[in-house]
Every structure is written in structure tokens, then in C-alpha cells.
Amino acid sequence: MNLPNKLTILRIIMVPIFVFFMLTDVGGTANKWIALVLFVVASLTDLLDGKIARKYNLVTNFGKFMDPLADKLLVCSAMICLIEMDKLAAWIVIVIISREFIISGFRLVASDSGVVIAASYWGKFKTVFQMAMVIVLIADLGGIFDVIGSIFVWIALVLTIISLIDYVWKNRQVLTQGGM
Structure with missing residues (x-):
């Protein structure tokens, strides 16, 4: 290994x-x-x-x-x-985790058709902001960091949605040709 x-x-x-x-x-x-x-x-x-x-x-x-x-x-x-x-609203986590399930399912369907769906820049940005959000929320330093944490939550949420739309749009042929 x-x-x-x-x-x-x-x-x-x-x-x-x-x-x-x-x-x-x-x-x-x-x-x-x-x-x-x-x-x-x-x-x-x-x-x-x-x-x-x-x-x-x-x-x-x-x-x-x-x-x-x-x-x-x-x-x-x-x-x-x-x-x-x-420290984080459940509905936000549900949206973020739902995106992960959707993309994972999408990748499974694509792999059955021999198509590999690579990570996009939107997906990478999403991951970076989610990790930054988690770090700021765990640290819980108060003051301006509460504002930064809130901003990171919203940016992570928006990037989650954008990256989902980007993956689906760029790979929409998987839905039409992947036996669905």
C-alpha cells in the first residue's frame, strides 16, 4: 500500500x-x-x-x-x-449531505457506463470552504470569528449548490445515456 x-x-x-x-x-x-x-x-x-x-x-x-x-x-x-x-443548523447539513449522496449516486451510474466523473474546481472550493467553516465553528473564538463562521457557512452552502448544479449539468448525458 x-x-x-x-x-x-x-x-x-x-x-x-x-x-x-x-x-x-x-x-x-x-x-x-x-x-x-x-x-x-x-x-x-x-x-x-x-x-x-x-x-x-x-x-x-x-x-x-x-x-x-x-x-x-x-x-x-x-x-x-x-x-x-x-453551532450549525440541521437543514444546512441536510442540504450539504444530500449533495454528497446525489453526486455519489451520479458517479455510480456513470461508472456503470464506463464514465469517470472527476472532481471539479467548484467541488474542490466547496470542500475547502466546508473544512474552513468547520474549523472556525469548532474553534468558537467569538467576536468577529462568529461573523466569519456565519459567512463561511453561507459560502459553503452556496458552493455546495453550485457544485451540484455544475456536476449535473456537465454530466447530464449520464442521466440520458446511463440507463435511467
Whole structure:
């Protein structure tokens, strides 16, 4: 197993540990900071594994499948925890997670037809803003950071919708030719 795939597995392993620190009181006030560090490190492995895989031609089918799944697990778990902590509205998380299910389904239909749907820039921007949003909301520094957090929530939501429309529009032939 190559390094990018090991980083992807590490990110997946970090998710339940991150959730544990987000939702328990085991470490007291340190929990927030432990969870924040875990989320940032896990997010950085996402950036790193892709760069390494492309630079050293280590792209694998495992990585193509598991890397986006690991990202979804990390970000969606964080957002669900933020609902529990009253820091994020459930309807926003439902919209964001719904987009992930729709795109995943779209990719499955496309792969049955031999079509690979690559990540778009809109999707990458969406992921960056979702991760930034989660970081700001977990840190919960107050003051101007509350405003920044709110702005990031709305930007992440808008980018989620734009990236969904972009994926569907650019790949609409999958719906007409993919046996649907």
C-alpha cells in the first residue's frame, strides 16, 4: 500500500477519534482543541495524499474511491457534531449531505457506463470552504470569528449548490445515456 492510500486510511481512522472528542467531556475544555487539531491534521492529509499521488504517479483505484469517501466521512461527521452542539443548523447539513449522496449516486451510474466523473474546481472550493467553516465553528473564538463562521457557512452552502448544479449539468448525458 502506497503513502497516499495510507494517509487516506489514517484520515478514516481519525474520524471516530475526532467525533469522540467533539461529543464527550472526557478531556474537559481541552476536548474542543483536541478535536480541532484532529480535524486540521485529517484535513491536511487530504491535501497531502492527493499531491503525493499525482506527483509520484501513485493514483490507485483504492485512492480514487476511498479518498473522496474519507473526505465525506470527516466533513459530514464534523457537521453532524456541530448540529449536536447547536453551532450549525440541521437543514444546512441536510442540504450539504444530500449533495454528497446525489453526486455519489451520479458517479455510480456513470461508472456503470464506463464514465469517470472527476472532481471539479467548484467541488474542490466547496470542500475547502466546508473544512474552513468547520474549523472556525469548532474553534468558537467569538467576536468577529462568529461573523466569519456565519459567512463561511453561507459560502459553503452556496458552493455546495453550485457544485451540484455544475456536476449535473456537465454530466447530464449520464442521466440520458446511463440507463435511467
